[in-house]
Amino acid sequence: MNKDTLIPYIGVVTDIRQDTPDVKTFRVVSPEGGKVFEHMPGQCAMLSIPGVGEGMFSITSSPTNKEFMEFSIKKCGCLTTWLHAMDVGQQITIRGPYGNHFPVETELKGKDLLFIAGGIGLAPLRSVINYVRDKREDYGSVQIVYGSRSKDDLVDYKEIIDEWMADDGIEVNLTIDNPQEGWDGHVGFVPNYVKELDPSINKTVLICGPPIMIKFTLAGLKELGFTDTQVYTTMELKMKCAVGKCGRCNIGDKYVCKDGPVFRFDQLGELPDEY
Amino acid sequence: MQEAMINRAKQLLADGTVDRVIGWKRGEFAYDITPAVFRSAEELDADFVFDDFTSANVSKYLVKESKKEGKILAFLKPCDTYSFNQLTKEHRVVRENVYIIGIPGGPKLDAEKIKAKGITGILGVKNENYTLKIETVYGEETMPYYEAVLDKCASCKSKKHVVFDELIGDDGEVLESNRFEMVEKLENMTAQERFDFWRDQLSKCIRCNACRNVCPACTCEKCVFDNPNSGVENKAPADSFEENMFHIIRAFHVAGRCTDCGECSRVCPQNIPLHLLNRKFIKDINSLYGEYQAGEDTTSRAPLNDYKQDDCEASIVHERGVE
Amino acid sequence: MLKISIDKLDALFEAISASQTLYIPADREDGSAEYKKYESGMKLSNALNTVRSAKDFFFPQTENLVDFKMEGKNIEVIDIREESEDFVIFGVRACDARSFTILDKVFLSEPVDSFYKNRRDHGTVVTMACTRPAETCFCGTFGIDAAAPEGDAACYSDGESIFFEAHNDKGQKFIDSISSLLEEGDTAKLDAVRDKTREILKKLPLAGISTESFGGDKLMEHFNSEKWAELSESCLGCGTCTFVCPTCQCYDIKDFNTGHGIKRFRCWDSCMYSDFTKMAHGNPRLTQLERFRQRFMHKLVYFPSNNNGEFGCVGCGRCLSKCPISMNIVKVMKALEVK
Numbered sequence: 001m002n003k004d005t006l007i008p009y010i011g012v013v014t015d016i017r018q019d020t021p022d023v024k025t026f027r028v029v030s031p032e033g034g035k036v037f038e039h040m041p042g043q044c045a046m047l048s049i050p051g052v053g054e055g056m057f058s059i060t061s062s063p064t065n066k067e068f069m070e071f072s073i074k075k076c077g078c079l080t081t082w083l084h085a086m087d088v089g090q091q092i093t094i095r096g097p098y099g100n101h102f103p104v105e106t107e108l109k110g111k112d113l114l115f116i117a118g119g120i121g122l123a124p125l126r127s128v129i130n131y132v133r134d135k136r137e138d139y140g141s142v143q144i145v146y147g148s149r150s151k152d153d154l155v156d157y158k159e160i161i162d163e164w165m166a167d168d169g170i171e172v173n174l175t176i177d178n179p180q181e182g183w184d185g186h187v188g189f190v191p192n193y194v195k196e197l198d199p200s201i202n203k204t205v206l207i208c209g210p211p212i213m214i215k216f217t218l219a220g221l222k223e224l225g226f227t228d229t230q231v232y233t234t235m236e237l238k239m240k241c242a243v244g245k246c247g248r249c250n251i252g253d254k255y256v257c258k259d260g261p262v263f264r265f266d267q268l269g270e271l272p273d274e275y
Numbered sequence: 276m277q278e279a280m281i282n283r284a285k286q287l288l289a290d291g292t293v294d295r296v297i298g299w300k301r302g303e304f305a306y307d308i309t310p311a312v313f314r315s316a317e318e319l320d321a322d323f324v325f326d327d328f329t330s331a332n333v334s335k336y337l338v339k340e341s342k343k344e345g346k347i348l349a350f351l352k353p354c355d356t357y358s359f360n361q362l363t364k365e366h367r368v369v370r371e372n373v374y375i376i377g378i379p380g381g382p383k384l385d386a387e388k389i390k391a392k393g394i395t396g397i398l399g400v401k402n403e404n405y406t407l408k409i410e411t412v413y414g415e416e417t418m419p420y421y422e423a424v425l426d427k428c429a430s431c432k433s434k435k436h437v438v439f440d441e442l443i444g445d446d447g448e449v450l451e452s453n454r455f456e457m458v459e460k461l462e463n464m465t466a467q468e469r470f471d472f473w474r475d476q477l478s479k480c481i482r483c484n485a486c487r488n489v490c491p492a493c494t495c496e497k498c499v500f501d502n503p504n505s506g507v508e509n510k511a512p513a514d515s516f517e518e519n520m521f522h523i524i525r526a527f528h529v530a531g532r533c534t535d536c537g538e539c540s541r542v543c544p545q546n547i548p549l550h551l552l553n554r555k556f557i558k559d560i561n562s563l564y565g566e567y568q569a570g571e572d573t574t575s576r577a578p579l580n581d582y583k584q585d586d587c588e589a590s591i592v593h594e595r596g597v598e
Numbered sequence: 599m600l601k602i603s604i605d606k607l608d609a610l611f612e613a614i615s616a617s618q619t620l621y622i623p624a625d626r627e628d629g630s631a632e633y634k635k636y637e638s639g640m641k642l643s644n645a646l647n648t649v650r651s652a653k654d655f656f657f658p659q660t661e662n663l664v665d666f667k668m669e670g671k672n673i674e675v676i677d678i679r680e681e682s683e684d685f686v687i688f689g690v691r692a693c694d695a696r697s698f699t700i701l702d703k704v705f706l707s708e709p710v711d712s713f714y715k716n717r718r719d720h721g722t723v724v725t726m727a728c729t730r731p732a733e734t735c736f737c738g739t740f741g742i743d744a745a746a747p748e749g750d751a752a753c754y755s756d757g758e759s760i761f762f763e764a765h766n767d768k769g770q771k772f773i774d775s776i777s778s779l780l781e782e783g784d785t786a787k788l789d790a791v792r793d794k795t796r797e798i799l800k801k802l803p804l805a806g807i808s809t810e811s812f813g814g815d816k817l818m819e820h821f822n823s824e825k826w827a828e829l830s831e832s833c834l835g836c837g838t839c840t841f842v843c844p845t846c847q848c849y850d851i852k853d854f855n856t857g858h859g860i861k862r863f864r865c866w867d868s869c870m871y872s873d874f875t876k877m878a879h880g881n882p883r884l885t886q887l888e889r890f891r892q893r894f895m896h897k898l899v900y901f902p903s904n905n906n907g908e909f910g911c912v913g914c915g916r917c918l919s920k921c922p923i924s925m926n927i928v929k930v931m932k933a934l935e936v937k
Contacts, residue, residue: 077878391629
């Protein structure tokens, strides 16, 4: 019988990084070494600990990384609590890649890019950011606006400081919600910060974060003159099969797992407001 | 009767006593009646129905409805009043927000029983002196009324309304019912026969949860079977043990609170006689702690919530288990 | 057309079941019917349809997908799939037969569900034309002819004999396998029976239900309808409609720890259930209105949008007779109909 997508592969966790108090980044390779499968930026994978649960997670690493995949996961429910408690060397099950991806090879090519992320929302964008960094000549300017509750809640802070900020032609704007000792950067919510920064309306926007942040940022972008067709986001809903059959993530005539998770805002506008 | 109910409901809406009415709404056929809330005289005139098929117990809807603003008129049959009283006792309904009109009970009809006779294409059902004249696509059929009566009505326990603000029609009496007959029959079986009986019945279960969701005693905000942390939250039976346990655990949970309204069996798409599990508990409570009818009043302590020095010892389970 | 006399049905069933597993609709004690594995002496039910649909054969209520062995930090994935045995489902009605093509669109689209396909490949669907449709039937609304059912092979009864007609190679193979029991028969009486059935179908109370107001292009219009509040008001939130429905195919995946390994199951699920879309951090469908709406929107709008206008309902009428509060797709269609 042919391989069935519901039957997972084994992945080995080779590195665990404590990113923030409630976010850890897990490095996963196949037992034979190397990546379990290839993916595109924005795609997801189903990770599971049999007996605990299975869940859909964004693949945080860039496809240009040829050695391993990474997943930044926030401790939230039953499965993620288990994942946070495990040690290096633990095997997990993994299947994918699932869903569509950011149109890095088509619509985004040659464009000036504006990434806007809040909290764990950086996870799916990190894949695109690093993809773009590795294929720098294919894209225009890159601006990243990233905010979190506090400095400690900024995911991938080290990578942002050591690598992204060190790159030529990448502008990184960090912000935290409230003033904090040891932080001399911007303080304030992401939507307001974006408006303050007043980015050029020629940019293509990729946004991910809490729904409330997305809502207000989008409103702000529109005030600045951006249109729905310029803004991409990635969504999350309950998923079980990840291939558009189990019915969980159905909104309108779309399945977030299969037709998403990446949507342009004009596409979302055609869907019922059920997310 | 239907006309009297509609007229009284209109009066109560008009004089502001209530602002909603819960009753039954006409369907596509003679028998597919839906519980519904009516908000105006026009809605009542258009769709309100009370006939031989209006069997649904609307008490459970009052858990939600009685917490809304304003007062609601509820038409309750005798059996429904027991459910309502029990819900009042458990502080699930707000009594002050419900205006209760007691209406006569059944025996109500079961469309499935008509269909089981091979009568299909039903277009209309008329009761003429307790003979059903059934108009069908294939011509007229007749059958005795009592052969099409719902199981819950065939073993009716009471024609008495235990709670009401007013009555339409007369109040009745608590009946000498035969409702424990089948329980006794099951008790007289050998353990193996009984096990086989229940295995046969419960293996039909499709875990649709209709019995639980319709049950006026099942009003937990979050059922243990819907809670992923409980370890028993499963929509599919992993094995036959589990398939049985869902119903047995449910029967335990409603023991002493089940008024024997019979809705569980009425709604079961697989016709599992679930009420027999509850009746076994009722019969046992009666024999171990003295006669008790849940929902009869709103103040007494239920036997399983009460402690008396002469309560039977736990060993009773062992003693009774010896064949 | 090849036929067999009705009084020789026993011999027919014996012959089929001698080479492969046979399922037929059989009567239960309570007068309802269900599909049962044929055993000698079992009689074909006269009931119009079974309580549970025939979808169980290809998409069972519960099935084991995969097993895991956990040892220390290591996990072993055990593929427990086995080639299905060959089987015949006899007496499937036109509505259920169509439901398979609807389920195919879900499970056989990429990526193909191997569990479903395995059973589909090994199952032969032998349908039986209806002669006594019920008041709850409205298959005609979805372009189904109850007097000429689909399936690998179809059977027609004229009251004395059953006639056989193959629709594809699988059906022909089935008829060939029983050909020694069949004889050539005159279909004059059968044609009359079929005409009569079609006359009845036209006269059924739900014959006029139309799909005109529905389809993929009516998405927002119906989604935002104010009617949903009233329609869903008394919904109990149970899964009866979903589980008796031949086309409902949403499922859950669950793990069970058996004590010596983990079994991963797939089981039917219902969008009517409160936890269907519940996530660790919230639930986008908080009330029964949204859940109720989802089920009907999926059948009448979302499914046709993705499947060239085909609706996710076959008009079998099971939800009409089984919903505890008698709320169903017909009432929804009538309420939402654009006049």
